[in-house]
Amino acid sequence: MKNRFKSVFIEDFDEMISPKFPVVFGVVLIYLATVFVQSSGKLSFHETIGFTIVMLIQILVFLFSNKIFKHKYWIYFIVQGIITFDYAIIAHEGYKTIVLGLVPLLIIQSMIVYNDAIKVILTSMFFYSIFGGTIIIINGFHELIQSLPLIIIITIAMRAYAIFYFKQVKLRIQTQKVLKELELAYEKVEELTLANERQRMARDLHDTLSQGLAGLIMQLEAINANLSKENVKRANEIVEKSMEHARRTLADSRLVINDLRSYEKRKMDLNKSLENEIDTFKNVSNAFISKDINIEAQISSRIIKQMVYIVREALNNIAKHAKAENVVVKIIEINNKININISDDGVGFDIRILDKLFGHYGIVGITERVKAINGEIKIESKRKVGTNINIIIPIEKGIDEENG
Template structure:
């Protein structure tokens, strides 16, 4: 109830946005109505000049009231009350029109500049008192009885208009703020989209061209080693595998290019078979002994399967290029609506704390980004000369068969 009472007398609008131009236009119309009313012939030149001077003074006070009076608005309304009373002295024939127009205007203005309802009520009583005393002195009590309801109706009408207007102003300001916030959000989204797209392109290039070329190089190194040992048959076998691997790399690169060109495809992959093929390729180019266990029965989103394949391919490449491991173990097991991936080797290991400082080694960074993209968790444990273990848990939803 208290808040409703306050909202009636003090609208939630700052005084800085209270428009002055419409009020000035209203004052000018009151001036013209007073000068050119039907009985204006009774106004002499002295009265017209006096009304003009007082009206100009009043408009000047109204236009600059914020800078002149600041927080002492009671002085401002007190002066306006005196000036309003002066109209009756200067122009006894036309003062009633001016009072009926100006008094509601100043009451509405008090609702804007004051933050408490009591000050508004006191200001309204002050102006109503001036109106009552002026009418009573110059025209009698009967005229006051007839004029007071009209003043009240005009005040209520102006208050209703001000409520509608203030709500429109408030909505406009809020809409401008929302527009600015949306513009900033759009710029941020655009920036983040560009960053994410660059990271995606970097991952795809690394997981296709970089990994493919690295695998081909390892196979050529194996060919060279066998040729030095005069083992031409073995070298020829590895060359055949290298050619197949190069063709697969070219095919994967084309898929990445198609994806960048936004070419839609519904082609699905056999996840388990492709995972086993990755392990077979690794065995053909590495001296590391690998044991594997793949137990995945549920279907997953194609994007999730692709990310898992790239993650395991990167882990195998790291083992082949950096770990110098004799043995490695790969497990990809479905358990409780999640895929548990464990990749363990007995290689030289590394300091996990230095991952971010290893310039040019983007494999682990790419793995971590891919795990996060599919809402998974990754944990890397490694110590020098004690091998490395990577544990990844990826949640899945059974039955999903779209490429999201």
């Protein structure tokens, strides 16, 4: 606690009272009150010069204390006590005002330097001893008795200041702790944001460029197979579909790029977008596909976009890997939830080894997109039987703000 206190408030001894200007200003005010107010007419010219010199020495000792005393606080306070006593030697008549002002100021310095009540009490006793001893030596014991009420008032005032000051210390330490925690939390959020953005970009690139090129490759393979069989008419039909698919892939890629550059919301037609994905599947697969789409609720473009990508990814996986003869796409609204069910009768796969297949990001991308819209996903697959993907998306999580 002590080291932490000093690191926050007094990085070095020259920062004993931070900043130093208030202490210097306080000493100057006490000096002016002694010379020009209370003791006006009582100090001679030589006594005033002596007071000024001693005050300058005292300020210099304070300003350069770290270089002079090398963190030995007790030596610093002894020297300051001696300097304070010098005021009484210089002027027997005007010393009380300046000593009464300087003693509390030096005791407050000890409160800041020593985060230890015992050391502060010992330092206070030292300065009170100087004050009391000086009065007894110069003016007698009766003068000390007369000064006791003033000393008591000063002591109470310093106690009140100490309570207030250390409350501020505690509050500042707590504030800095909170600020540090906020800084760490901000760094963590920034890291998570960057990670999420990288994942989003990876999904978008996979669902546009990667899947688009994969579709073109399958169409080119179909063209090559038909040309080998001299089925030129069918090959030409697939060429036209391939060009249409290439244009759509380019358009989708531009949408992804624009999405990265802008936060502008674009309206999407769910039924039309899903029909395009089903048509694309028909062009690259010989499997028969049936659909049942029935959505009446208003859904945000963000949710629609994720749904379209999910369906696209599932159909592309079927076209590339499943070797299915029949595919069923069912997207319906049930109890304020969207139920997406995509099944095929293909070769199936072992879902237990899915995470070990490097480069197969389709199912991973689907899962990430489902989680991004607070949905749930369940995948069932058996070899030589087929695969079923069931996804449930809560509609209330995806309603546009303007519709909510």
